[in-house]
Amino acid sequence: MKLLIVNPNTSSAMTEGIGRAAQAVAAPGTRIVATQPSFGPLSIEGHFDETIAAAGVAEQVRLHAGPDVVDAPSGIVIACFGDPGLDAAREAATAPVLGIAEAAFHAASFLATGFSVVTTMTRTCVIAEHLVQKYGFEHRCRGVHGTDIPVLALEDGGAGCVDAIEAAAREALARDRSGAIVLGCAGMAALCATLSARLGVPVIDGVAAAVKFAEALAALGLQTGKQGDYARPLPKVYTGWAAPLGW
Amino acid sequence: MKLLIVNPNTSSAMTEGIGRAAQAVAAPGTRIVATQPSFGPLSIEGHFDETIAAAGVAEQVRLHAGPDVVDAPSGIVIACFGDPGLDAAREAATAPVLGIAEAAFHAASFLATGFSVVTTMTRTCVIAEHLVQKYGFEHRCRGVHGTDIPVLALEDGGAGCVDAIEAAAREALARDRSGAIVLGCAGMAALCATLSARLGVPVIDGVAAAVKFAEALAALGLQTGKQGDYARPLPKVYTGWAAPLGW
Amino acid sequence: MKLLIVNPNTSSAMTEGIGRAAQAVAAPGTRIVATQPSFGPLSIEGHFDETIAAAGVAEQVRLHAGPDVVDAPSGIVIACFGDPGLDAAREAATAPVLGIAEAAFHAASFLATGFSVVTTMTRTCVIAEHLVQKYGFEHRCRGVHGTDIPVLALEDGGAGCVDAIEAAAREALARDRSGAIVLGCAGMAALCATLSARLGVPVIDGVAAAVKFAEALAALGLQTGKQGDYARPLPKVYTGWAAPLGW
Amino acid sequence: MKLLIVNPNTSSAMTEGIGRAAQAVAAPGTRIVATQPSFGPLSIEGHFDETIAAAGVAEQVRLHAGPDVVDAPSGIVIACFGDPGLDAAREAATAPVLGIAEAAFHAASFLATGFSVVTTMTRTCVIAEHLVQKYGFEHRCRGVHGTDIPVLALEDGGAGCVDAIEAAAREALARDRSGAIVLGCAGMAALCATLSARLGVPVIDGVAAAVKFAEALAALGLQTGKQGDYARPLPKVYTGWAAPLGW
Amino acid sequence: MKLLIVNPNTSSAMTEGIGRAAQAVAAPGTRIVATQPSFGPLSIEGHFDETIAAAGVAEQVRLHAGPDVVDAPSGIVIACFGDPGLDAAREAATAPVLGIAEAAFHAASFLATGFSVVTTMTRTCVIAEHLVQKYGFEHRCRGVHGTDIPVLALEDGGAGCVDAIEAAAREALARDRSGAIVLGCAGMAALCATLSARLGVPVIDGVAAAVKFAEALAALGLQTGKQGDYARPLPKVYTGWAAPLGW
Amino acid sequence: MKLLIVNPNTSSAMTEGIGRAAQAVAAPGTRIVATQPSFGPLSIEGHFDETIAAAGVAEQVRLHAGPDVVDAPSGIVIACFGDPGLDAAREAATAPVLGIAEAAFHAASFLATGFSVVTTMTRTCVIAEHLVQKYGFEHRCRGVHGTDIPVLALEDGGAGCVDAIEAAAREALARDRSGAIVLGCAGMAALCATLSARLGVPVIDGVAAAVKFAEALAALGLQTGKQGDYARPLPKVYTGWAAPLGW
Known part of the structure; x- marks a missing residue:
């Protein structure tokens, strides 16, 4: 099973640290892939940081778990305590998504x-x-x-x-x-x-808890509900740097 | 890892069925032990049934996961949708306890x-x-x-x-x-x-969800908090049929 | 008018004390009958104690105010501050039931x-x-x-x-x-x-308040609503020590 | 025991009817005194009616149960379903006050x-x-x-x-x-x-319920708490028609 | 635009002060009319004071903004922090009413x-x-x-x-x-x-905030909703000093 | 007074329309400046759209109302019904910010x-x-x-x-x-x-309401509270396209 861990900030050291922490508690068959946005704050310590970081989470989930992705993860963890971008990630992915x-x-x-x-x-x-x-x-x-x-x-x-x-x-x-x-x-x-x-x-x-709960949900074959407000985003043009994120 | 599944009613057929359902979703290394109270209603369809069944859950957790038990379970699941006896079970056990x-x-x-x-x-x-x-x-x-x-x-x-x-x-x-x-x-x-x-x-x-979440918590070494209201019950004389349940 | 006071613990001294306290505030025509479960903890100081005591309350209300009881009480008081067994007692009785x-x-x-x-x-x-x-x-x-x-x-x-x-x-x-x-x-x-x-x-x-409020409701002829979730329990086999409590 | 029943509207027929209804459920030793404001709407069917009626309740409680009243009631009932003037009445009286x-x-x-x-x-x-x-x-x-x-x-x-x-x-x-x-x-x-x-x-x-609960509280000697926000109103000049209501 | 500021107490000095404060923050074209009840407490420091004052607010709004008033205000402010009589005022007026x-x-x-x-x-x-x-x-x-x-x-x-x-x-x-x-x-x-x-x-x-928000609502042509519970009061006889307030 | 209206989506037609609607209700002395993010969805119809748009709002507020901006607006309106980026905008600006x-x-x-x-x-x-x-x-x-x-x-x-x-x-x-x-x-x-x-x-x-309320707050000299969680963001490196948004 592959789990995607998204570190919402842009500190590579922290991304690696969180990845290691996640792998340390993961089940033997679980492979952790840790990632971070291509933009945004080095750490998240307020509303502004978090709002930019939420877009970064959306970007990463779109790229690693969107509908056209091969070998999509079975579960996704957002590894910042404000759970930035959680609803967007659930809309973009079919795998279960957990905030820490x-x-x-x-x-x-x-x-x-x-x-x-x-x-x-x-x-x-x-x-x-x-x-x-x-x-x-x-x-x-x-x-x-x-x-x-x-x-x-x-x-x-x-x-x-x-x-x-x-x-x-x-x-x-x-x-x-x-x-x-x-x-x-x-x-x-x-x-x-x-x-x-x-x-x-x-x-x-929360990182450890989210990894284990994501494994639990994935093992049961449970996925994000695609009826209602977590349905796939409507087809839409995005502009500027976000153009590749359109649906 | 051993998980105790307590069926709060006294239908052996249902206890077996729940045990099988739990084992079906359990991880390879997890052993399910399913049990039921020594007394109480055959099914739970109201407040009265549930109140008696809650005492039955307390009895079983006391006997299978109390402080003097050898090979106590690493996690406990209460398999009735009213979660009867949940707080009592958490007080009696150190392993995490989940209601379905x-x-x-x-x-x-x-x-x-x-x-x-x-x-x-x-x-x-x-x-x-x-x-x-x-x-x-x-x-x-x-x-x-x-x-x-x-x-x-x-x-x-x-x-x-x-x-x-x-x-x-x-x-x-x-x-x-x-x-x-x-x-x-x-x-x-x-x-x-x-x-x-x-x-x-x-x-x-809920049975499947509780089994997987109990495995998740146990894998992290998390246990019921023993500071505060889930602390071990105070030493106390119990009378009548409940005499063996005293602390 | 007869009021049943159920002391949920098994301390006879406390049952007598509560009975006296209840009689002291009761109206001239009110007769207090104080009782206690046939089993359970000597005092209630936690969740486990309370869960066993709730079953004791259910037992006593079943025996003293169930459908086949002659001279059933006009009101019932559960005399422990956690109100153990309150919903069960309301399901079992037609008289109003009050927790303290x-x-x-x-x-x-x-x-x-x-x-x-x-x-x-x-x-x-x-x-x-x-x-x-x-x-x-x-x-x-x-x-x-x-x-x-x-x-x-x-x-x-x-x-x-x-x-x-x-x-x-x-x-x-x-x-x-x-x-x-x-x-x-x-x-x-x-x-x-x-x-x-x-x-x-x-x-x-609470004992005094419950006695007076029970008298008040009984004097108005008000009883527990038997439509919905406080309806008489469904016919059901009970096993073990609880066999006599079946419906 | 004397209970004051305040009908907040100015329909004498309704005041009498409520008084009779109250007396019908009162205990043998309870004397019902029914009253109505000296001003206000004939019936209460909206916010404006109710706001004027609340002042009428305050007036009546001030006159019949204020600090200088001889033979003050042991309990007070406000007999309109909006409970107009309830907090004011509790501040003015020491007897318990109940809205229906x-x-x-x-x-x-x-x-x-x-x-x-x-x-x-x-x-x-x-x-x-x-x-x-x-x-x-x-x-x-x-x-x-x-x-x-x-x-x-x-x-x-x-x-x-x-x-x-x-x-x-x-x-x-x-x-x-x-x-x-x-x-x-x-x-x-x-x-x-x-x-x-x-x-x-x-x-x-509500009239019957309030009468019996007021009797219950009065029988226990319980009164409105005079510490905090239900304390006696501060000394104060009132003007206009309300001049006699000052403190 | 004319705004009516109702000071719920009967201190003329405070009415004038509040009027001045309101005028000081009002827009150039806004005319402030400050008023106070014809009766009631000199200041409001408890439930009883407030209940009488609420009737005073109702009186003033009825007289200055009722259905038969010429040159009714475009907005109304109730200038006591308990917002006494707010619902009554909204029922009586069509202009927006704000409590401070x-x-x-x-x-x-x-x-x-x-x-x-x-x-x-x-x-x-x-x-x-x-x-x-x-x-x-x-x-x-x-x-x-x-x-x-x-x-x-x-x-x-x-x-x-x-x-x-x-x-x-x-x-x-x-x-x-x-x-x-x-x-x-x-x-x-x-x-x-x-x-x-x-x-x-x-x-x-609150006085300043209410004045500016009332101006804002009035500028948009927004009025109190007259469908539902803020509809014009039902025709009704009032008695005593309140007789002129009937509908 | 200058008000900044941020249209969170990237439809220029809608930005112009909202700007016109805002100007139509603004006070004579109010100048409306309407803007939109440099990136993001053409319309907002779900969580993913909104999360990207929230970052766009943060970008625009940072650029038009950040600490180093000359002629910063006196009030800011976020013109999408989900209020995307509201907390971020309040952190970035000192002027009051309102969501529609x-x-x-x-x-x-x-x-x-x-x-x-x-x-x-x-x-x-x-x-x-x-x-x-x-x-x-x-x-x-x-x-x-x-x-x-x-x-x-x-x-x-x-x-x-x-x-x-x-x-x-x-x-x-x-x-x-x-x-x-x-x-x-x-x-x-x-x-x-x-x-x-x-x-x-x-x-x-909401656009009209927000414009008028923003004018109201600005006229009173009220600004976003800069003590606590809306304080200026902490100094921080931002990377990628967001680099210019760092603090």
């Missing part, structure tokens, strides 16, 4: 009556909160907490990052009366095991 | 912006609706529809059952503007492939 | 725009919160607060208990901007008058 | 998982819907249905009225999958028994 | 993902919270905060008032993670510019 | 207790429904109805289009019990007056 925020929220709901999110920049908390509202997790998600660690600092982030995230998680668990922690950034994947061991509660990395 | 209604709702949410549930007795629709509300799927679930097929009729239910469910599903898809169908009874598992082929939309059987 | 959490929430809503709940173990707060959500009191209930007093300690709980509950209530009133306190455990009934005097706000004991 | 819409919604919630409201003018449905939202009954109330019978036609309304309401109720029960009917106008009180007999489901008249 | 709380909430939603309200008496916070719930701003409004400055103290309130409100606003912005402040009292209009300059975030005065 | 769906919903809420949306393709209804949920209009918006008129057919759409939309609006008003109609596509602006005259209820065109 979504996957993490679902996983946490199976393990605790309430969970807390620990993320990077405080200014992005509202993005996670909007997803919580949109997806229906308002009773499960008891808090979204920023640590103000820049996304790119996570890459070489040693003990300092882990300690800061651990501290934020401990405070969140106590204040929110939560039973699980969701890591609010794809770049935190590598810290998941350490944090889980330190905190003694389930710590959920 | 819950798993089906989550799976459908990955595949369509809106889904409809087709279930058995109309009088049980409110049970599904309460779960939809409790779990936060009120925007995703656009309708719960009864067919008034008795649960036990599904076992030997030939073409008549399939046709009736297909008709209800078609009406639901149109009226609810839905993109996927959730089957509202563990006894419908065998009909899933046929219905999916006929309807042309994703049709989700 | 439900009754207390309703009473508080008549007296204040916002109320706070003070309960026993913190780990049970989520049970009350789920009821708040299910019943629709999310705007009225401004907080649920644990005191970590074990349920059985309330029985012989002298000044220490009252002081601890008073302190928690004072903090809740201030922090939640609430105008009334709901006592989150049937075992707190005896403390209601003292707390009310000390706090200067309405303090609501 | 509120009381009926609470009563119905004890008897069915879902209920429907049948009311008079279709244009007033939104008033009931706003109350449903404000009080938190959005999951319980499955529909509000107008019959376009004018309020005053109910007084001499013979078989025609009953038949029209019965028909609307039957359609509501089926379409809403409801288990109980709430009568959406104080003027329908006299039809409650007939409708209940014909429909075979609980039919709730 | 409503207008401020809408304006803030255009400028920030979350806003906080800073108001006068803490006991009135619940009035604003009810409006937030009724209007659907529960995700946007992150907190309502009282300063316990009496409404009438705002009139001659010098630096002390501004400082107290600024302090409350700063705390609200930090605690609620908000991006804008809504002033919760018409009497705060004069402080808006100062607070905006000091706080560095948008500070919204 | 948002503006139309707000306008309708001032004029009726409930409104219905009539839009183009049925498959886009879910986009409007998600906005309704995100913005908090779930109680006001009583239905979203597709006509399956393609967006580009509206341009030369004569009587046929108007008749189809009128028919859909009439059915919506009756079925939803609504008092106003919101036109769910910028391309319907030219039909607004005709439909309003025919239907006899307020018909709201």
Whole structure:
């Protein structure tokens, strides 16, 4: 089975890191293909970054999983916690598409009556909160907490990052009366095991959760529903750099 | 990996059927153990049946996955669409526990912006609706529809059952503007492939979804959060038939 | 008029205490019959306890208020703050059935725009919160607060208990901007008058509220609606210890 | 015990009728005093009528249950389905105050998982819907249905009225999958028994429900919470016709 | 264009002040007519005050914008943060009617993902919270905060008032993670510019917002919808002081 | 005052049409500048189209209203009913930014207790429904109805289009019990007056509403809140075609 992992930002190092993290949790027969947009921000830390990145996700899914693609993936993961471009990707593909925020929220709901999110920049908390509202997790998600660690600092982030995230998680668990922690950034994947061991509660990395759930859906032969609003896009002319993305 | 499938009713035929359905979708290395309570109703078609069955689920999880059990399962599935005893099971076990209604709702949410549930007795629709509300799927679930097929009729239910469910599903898809169908009874598992082929939309059987999601969580080493309200039950004397269930 | 008070746990001392508390507030012509399940936990302090106790409530209502019972009660009260077995009891009986959490929430809503709940173990707060959500009191209930007093300690709980509950209530009133306190455990009934005097706000004991509301409904000749999901259970074989509960 | 029933409109015939209906369901020791504003509309069939009537309710509660009143009532009922002036009345009085819409919604919630409201003018449905939202009954109330019978036609309304309401109720029960009917106008009180007999489901008249719930709260010594927003109004000069209502 | 500004309380000084504030922000061609009820409280600081004031608003709109009025206004503003009498005014008038709380909430939603309200008496916070719930701003409004400055103290309130409100606003912005402040009292209009300059975030005065939005709607020729529940009131006799308000 | 109107699709004819419609309702001193992205779909009829178009909106706002722009606009309108790129535009600009769906919903809420949306393709209804949920209009918006008129057919759409939309609006008003109609596509602006005259209820065109509300906010000196999540984007490298959009 082939899974496409789309890193919505344009940091090649992060694309590779996410690809490795995905392969590490994938089943023996699963082949991970990690990709990134041909344009856009090096990291995603706000609405503007995310809007450009969402178009980048749409581009990549169009190119790797559109109707005319040979050897299309059996599942697709969008590896940024804002789930940019999720609806567009589902419209463009037939394989199931999962966002990592979504996957993490679902996983946490199976393990605790309430969970807390620990993320990077405080200014992005509202993005996670909007997803919580949109997806229906308002009773499960008891808090979204920023640590103000820049996304790119996570890459070489040693003990300092882990300690800061651990501290934020401990405070969140106590204040929110939560039973699980969701890591609010794809770049935190590598810290998941350490944090889980330190905190003694389930710590959920959305990349891992999305990969396993995508495998699960694909194994059951389930695909994106093509009746209704996720139907194939209508035939349409696109202009400018987006011309090749037309339908 | 061992998965425990608890059929909350006391129909051995249904327990076996659910076990077979679970094994059919399980990964090569997964061993399914199907069980049923030592007491309770032959089928679950209302609140009273379900309340007794929930105690039966608690009994079975206590016996097969309690703290003193050797070779405890890596994941547990409660195979009745009302998810009876789900919170009790999570408190009693450390392995992740999934209800099939819950798993089906989550799976459908990955595949369509809106889904409809087709279930058995109309009088049980409110049970599904309460779960939809409790779990936060009120925007995703656009309708719960009864067919008034008795649960036990599904076992030997030939073409008549399939046709009736297909008709209800078609009406639901149109009226609810839905993109996927959730089957509202563990006894419908065998009909899933046929219905999916006929309807042309994703049709989700909760047993299959729960088995795959349980495998996914277990593969990641995720367990039920033991901090907070899913902590191990407090030491306590139980009396009467329930004496062996004390903590 | 006869009212059946079901204590869902198996502490005879608590059953007697609740019965006395109920009789103390009942109208002159009301006769209280207090009962408890033939099995189950001595106290209810978590999901597992509650799931077994719910089956005990179903058993008692079946035996004391089922269709073949002579001199069935005119109203039924479930005297544990999690309202275990409420839907099952309503299905089994024709008399109105009230849970004490439900009754207390309703009473508080008549007296204040916002109320706070003070309960026993913190780990049970989520049970009350789920009821708040299910019943629709999310705007009225401004907080649920644990005191970590074990349920059985309330029985012989002298000044220490009252002081601890008073302190928690004072903090809740201030922090939640609430105008009334709901006592989150049937075992707190005896403390209601003292707390009310000390706090200067309405303090609501669910047992008392449920008894009076049950009398009110019964006096109007109102009964549980037998059309729809509270209709009499369908004929069904039950097995094991539950065999006598079949329909 | 004395209960004050405030008819918010200025139809003396309706005030007397409501008073009789209230006395008919009151306990032996309860004395009903029915009153109406000194000004305002003859019936309430829209927002403007209701806003003037709410001031009339405030006037009557101020005069009959204000702080300087001798022999103040032990409970107060506002007998119009829009619950006009409810918050003002609670601020002015110390006795518990109940609106009949509120009381009926609470009563119905004890008897069915879902209920429907049948009311008079279709244009007033939104008033009931706003109350449903404000009080938190959005999951319980499955529909509000107008019959376009004018309020005053109910007084001499013979078989025609009953038949029209019965028909609307039957359609509501089926379409809403409801288990109980709430009568959406104080003027329908006299039809409650007939409708209940014909429909075979609980039919709730808010006047009766409010009287019994007020008796229940009063018997427990419960009063409106005077801490927070229902505290006694601040000292204040009122001018014009309202001068005597100042504090 | 003529705009009618109704000050719901009976303080002539405040009516004049609000009129001046409205004129100051009005377009060159807009003529402001400020009025106040012929009766009622000098200021509005609770439910009782507000209920009487709502009738006063209804009176003024009936007299200045009813069906038989020559030179009726093109837009109407209700200048008290509880929006008293809003639905009645819309029923009575054809011009668009805006409450200042409503207008401020809408304006803030255009400028920030979350806003906080800073108001006068803490006991009135619940009035604003009810409006937030009724209007659907529960995700946007992150907190309502009282300063316990009496409404009438705002009139001659010098630096002390501004400082107290600024302090409350700063705390609200930090605690609620908000991006804008809504002033919760018409009497705060004069402080808006100062607070905006000091706080560095948008500070919204509802009077100004309502005036500009009313101008906007009127310029588009939009009027209150007269189909449905805002239709002209039904013909009806009113009695007592309200006799001239009948329809 | 200069207002920037961004047409998110790349149809120049539609950009001109929207610009004319905006200028037609603008105040005398307002200058409308209409623009469109340098890339993307000719019309927006699904999630994929919209995601690419959102990036186009971000591009245009960055270029016309970014921090280094001389003569930046005083207000910005996004003229597609899905409000694509709204949060990104608010982050990029300091002037207030309004989406036309948002503006139309707000306008309708001032004029009726409930409104219905009539839009183009049925498959886009879910986009409007998600906005309704995100913005908090779930109680006001009583239905979203597709006509399956393609967006580009509206341009030369004569009587046929108007008749189809009128028919859909009439059915919506009756079925939803609504008092106003919101036109769910910028391309319907030219039909607004005709439909309003025919239907006899307020018909709201989002372009007009957004222009007037933007003028209103700008006249008050209100700007997007730059504290919190709408703060200026963090400095960041963008790559590919998006390189000039970096911060």
